[in-house]
Amino acid sequence: MEPLRTVLAVALLLGTASAVSLGVVKTEGGSVQGKNIRLGLFRSVDVFKGIPFAAKPGTLEKPRPHPGWTGVLKATKFAQRCLQMSMLQTSAFGSEDCLYLNIWVPHGRQVSSNLPVMIWLYGGGFLVGGSMGPNFLNNYLYSGQEIADRGDVIVVTVGYRVGTLGFLSTGDAALPGNYGLWDQHAAIAWVHRNIRSFGGDPDNVTIFGESAGGVSVSFQTLTPHNKGLFKRAISQSGVAFCPWAVNKNPRQVALQVAEKVGCPTDDTMVACLKSIDALTLTMAAPRVKPGTPDYPVVNYLVLSPVVDGDFLPDQPANLFHNAADIDYLAGVNNMDGHLLTSKDIPSFGGEKETPVEEIKRLLGAYTKEKGQAGLDMAFAEYSSNWGSTPSQVSIKSTAVAIGTDYIFLVPTQAAIHLHADNARSGRTYSYLLSEPSLLAGRSYHHWVGADHADDLQYVFGKPFATPKAYGDSHRDLSGYMIAYWTNFARTGDPNKGKLKVPVTWPEFNSTTQQFLELNAKMDESYVGQKMRLRFVRLWTSTLPGLPSLNDIA
Structure with a gap:
């Protein structure tokens, strides 16, 4: 009789545990119902997919409020991605009607309330990307389930327009651009207005990307339009100062697109562009071509945000007062430049020898404005520890360091410094992820560290969700990153919250400039100071101090 009683008791417990769910949720547009997923005896997560946060946007127009719906919206299927070119750039997929978001709400014994909220903004060079369904084969990289469950936070992923539809601009009021940034802002504002109904705290929102x-996260902290909508922000491998983050000559791109779609380039151009169907406009985007040492891939990323006098009323460097009360955590991967640099230098892969000349040409492309003097100064700095006969590992790893510094690390350090210098109540944290690439020694050279996008799998808990693809050390690192990220979202301090961390992460200030190196083996020795200071100074102070070729001419 006793075993039967135990079985009944467990069945009863399971029955009550599975009943913990939000059920039908009322939002400003109407009622929605998601799907409840059981994760354990007293853990479940409600998942809502495809909730509209704005109406179908007009071509090259700001997003508008959604008109709402009647009845209960079954939020169980992802919406389509925003219309974008395929990776081969020969076709397009997705939809114009793409301003939707997805929400993961974790529950314990009771339905959750007042949880911290984390809103995810995806990458893709402002040309591609999406958080609607599988990113690769059946692997959905941006599932919020592991973060939500482990960190006890609500995770929201949103859609925003990319490519021509998101960022085409004439550089003036006729076609100001930044439509993708306005989409993100509309999603953040929707979350602020509605998340309480899902058990979230609208006064404790973190944006991360x-x-x-x-x-995008960086720009959302700098615009005056988000006052009071979120409290904290995390930028991973990208800030407003990245060389590809702002298009300084958007009109040139608009003229190219107009010519491709058969629009005149006079004062009727904008009206004509807005009348062209979205698919044609998408396919008219300038193509990203394989880079060369003289014209690197990063130069092709031209459909990006602009200083429009509205969303960005001034140059990013002059807008940090808007982020003075926002807690900011930012960092890069120690070989973030590998992905692009290995495409720029033809001899990079495999056993081929990379000539020193190719490194010089790449560096010359990055220091172009400063001419020979700039190249000589930069090359002397980067080759200072080579000796008379540098090895191939030295040469190739220097190429990666140059790409990492120029495209990601130095701009991120500059943003962290400015945030700390302008902060009132906002705290600042800096990191460097150094976990070796999973491809190191396989399709990559054995010495390759954390490549661009390597952080995503750890932040989103893939080593837990797909355990066979990873080892225990990867689960350790993923656990650490989820702990730091969700503690930061909860309290503004990555060390304090619901999850234990392996090392105390010190705040960044302009004097000590402390940062945390993230690694599966990390201990107290992984707290560093003055990240690559020599090279940060080279790019932010020494090189800018040289006369530009334009000035001389």
Whole structure:
């Protein structure tokens, strides 16, 4: 009789545990119902997919409020991605009607309330990307489930327009651009207004993103339009100062697109562009071509945000007062430049020898404005520890360091410094992820550290969700990153919250400039100071101090 009683008791417990769910949720547009997923005896997560946060946007127009719906919206299927070119750039997929978001709400014994909220902005160079369904084969990289469950936070992922539809601009009021940034802002504002109904705290919202998503997070902290909508922000491998983050000559791109779609380039151009169908406009975007040492891939990323006098009323460097009360955590991967640099230098892969000349040409492309003097100064700095006969590892790893510094690390350090210098109540944290790439020694050279986008799998808990693809050390690192990220979202301090961390992460200030190196083996020795200071000074102070070729001419 006793075993039967135990079985009944467990069945009863399971029955009550599975009943913990939000059920039908009322939002400003109407009622929604998601799907409840059981994760354990007293853990479940409600998942809402495809909730509209704005109406279908007009072509090259700001987002508008959604008109709402009647009845209960079954929020169980992802919406389509925003219309974008395929990776081969020969076709397009997705939809214009793409301003939707997804929400993961974790529950314990009771339905959750007043939880911290984390809003994810995806990367993709402002050209591609999405958080609607599988990113690769059946692997959905941006599932919020592991973060929500482990960190006890609500995770929201949003759609925003990319490519021509998101960022085409004439550089003036006729076609100001930044439509993708306005989409993100509309999603953040929707979350602020509605998340209480899902058990979230509208006064404790963190935005986070990687690459173009990290740049977007940076811009969202700098615009005056988000006052009071979120409290904290995390930029992973991307900030407003990245060389590809702001298009300084958007009109040139608009003229190219107009010519491709058969629009005149006079004062009727904008009206004509707005009348062209979205697919044609998408396919008219300038193509990203394989880089060369003289014209690196990063130069092709031209459909990006602009200083429009509205969303960005001034140059990013002059807008940090808007982020003075926002807690900011930012960092890069120690070989973030590998992905692009290995495409720029043809001899990089495999056993081929990379000539020193190719490194010089790449560096010359990055220091172009400063001419020979700039190249000589930069090359002397980067080759200072080579000796008379540098090894191939030295040469190739220097190429990666140059790409990492120029495209990601130095801009991120500059943003962290400015945030700390302008902060009132906002705290600042800096990191460097150094976990070796999973491809190191396989399709990559054995010495490759954390490549661009390597952080995503750890932040989103992939080593837990797909355990066979990872080892225990990867689960350790993923646990650490989820702990730091969600503690930061909860309290503004990555060390304090619901999850234990392996090392105390010190705040960044301009005097000590402390940062945390994230690694599966980390201990107290992983707290560093003055990240790559020599090279930060080279790019932010020494090189800018040289006369530009334009000035001389």
